[in-house]
Amino acid sequence: MSLSSRLGIAFMRALAHVPLPVVRGFGAIMGRVLHSVAVSRRRVVDANLALCFPEKSAAERRRIARETFVYVAQSWLDRGWLWHAPHATVAARLAVKGAAAEIDEIANGVEPMILFAPHFYGLDAAATALTMHTARPSTTIYTTQRDPLVDAWIKEGRKRFGNVITLNRVDGIKPIIAGLRKGGLLYLLPDMDFGRDQTVFVPFYGVPAATVPSLSRFARLGRAKVVPVVSKLTSSGYEIEVLPAWSDFPTEDAVADTALMNRRLQSYIDTMPSQYYWVHRRFKTRPEGAAPVY
Template structure:
C-alpha cells in the first residue's frame, strides 16, 4: 500500500523559498492561541478580505449557485455568497484549531449527532467508507471523527514541504495515516483492514472513471464512480458524515448518518446519482457552509460548451 510517508523537516525546510509558508504556519499557530470569541471576529475579517481579493472565486460561487438554485432570487443567492465567504474566513480559524489545539480544548467545541450509527456500524466486521463533502469545516470534521474512531484520510499532498509537514501532522492528530487521492489500491487495503476511510466524491475530478448525472438543478454533473468501487469491498458499510458550524457560535456539530442500504446497486449512473443525492441532502442543511468556490461543473459532455 502506497501509504503517505510521514514528512519531516530538514535544513532545506528553512530555505528562503519556504519563508512564506513559515509565516503562514506561524499566523495559524498564533490564531490557535486566541480566545474563541476573538477568533470568531478574526474569521469574519478574513472572510471579508477573501471576498474582496478572490474575484474569480466570487464569480465561480455566483455561477454555481445560479446553476444549482435557479429558483432562488438574485438577492437570495447574493446572501449565500456573502455567507459562504464568511465561512471561508472561519475555516482558516477552524484549520488552525484542528491542527494545533490540545485535545481537551478541541473537545470543548464540538458535539456529535448520530453517534449511534457509528456504534452500530462498528458492531459488525468490516471497514467503513465515510462519504463526505467539501464543507468549510473539513479540517474540524477530520479531527472530530478521529477522536471517536481513528481512521484513514484521503488527500492531495501539498507541494510546499513546510506546509505539507504541518498539514500531514495536523490531519493525523487523531487519525492513523493518509493515502494519496489517486491511490485506489491503498484505499481498498485500508478498508479490508477494517479501517474507516474518509472519501469526498463531490468535486469535478474530470471525465475519467466518471459519469454525467444530476446534481441539484444541473442534470449533467461529472461524478466519479469510485464511491461504488470502494463500497464493493467485502463487508464495507457506507456512512454519510460531515460537520457543520453551530449558528450560536459554540463550535460545530459532527453529523453521522445511518449506513446506506442496498448500495451499490451495480449501475454506475444510478450509484453516482445516489451519492449526489446524499451530498445534496447534507448541503441543504447549511448551503452557506459548502465550498461553492470550486468549479463543480467544469467538465462538460462532448460538444457542450463550458458554464463558467
C-alpha cells in the same frame, strides 16, 4: 520552502491560543474582504449558485455567496486550534451527534466502513472529531500541496489524533481496499470535479457534473457500509452529524449509485447552502459539446 509559508504556519499555531470568538470574528472580517477582492473566485461561486439554485432570487444568492466566503475564512483559521490547541480544547469544541449505532460502530466496530464526507467547510473538524474517539485505522485521500512545508503541515494536522493513514490520489486503490478489508475506516470526499478521467456525468442540482464513482466502487470492492457524515460550523465550534448507514448502497450499477449519492448530497446541502464548498469549480469538466460554465 518560502518564508511566507513559515510565517503563515507560525500564525496558525499562535491562533490555537486565541479565544474562539476572536478567531471567528477575524474570520468574518477576512471573509467579507475576500468576497470583495477575490473577484475570479466570487464569479465561480456566483455561477455555481445560479446553476444550482435558479429558483432563488438574485439577492438570496448574493447572501449565500457572502456567507460562504465568511465560512471559507473561518474554517481555514479554525485549523489553527484543530491542529495545535490542547486536546481538551479541541474536544470541547467538537460535538458529535446522530445515529447512535453508527457512532458506536465507528468507535468500536470491526466491519469495513466508508464515511461519506461531502465538502462542507467543517470537513477537517469532522475528521478530527471522529478519529479522536476511535482506535480503528482510518484512511483519507488528499491532494498534494505545491509547497512541501504546507503539505507536511496539513498531513500532520490531519494525522494528529487517532490512527490515520494519508494516501495521495496517485497511490491507487489497492491500499484503500486493503485497509477497508482489514476493518478500517475510509474518510471519502468524492464530490468534486477531478477531470474527465474515470468519471461519469450524473446530475447535480439538475446539471450534468463529472463525478468520480469511487463511493460505489470502494463500497463494493471493500464490502463496506456507507455512513454519511455532515459537518456544520457553529458559534461554539462544530456539530458533526453521523447519519444512518445507507441500506440500499452499493448496487451493481455504479452510475446509478453515483447519481443517488448526488441526490442525497443535495438534501444535505439544502439544509445549510452557505456551508457547502461553492468556491470549487464543480462544473469545470463539461459533456462533449457543452458550453463552459466559468
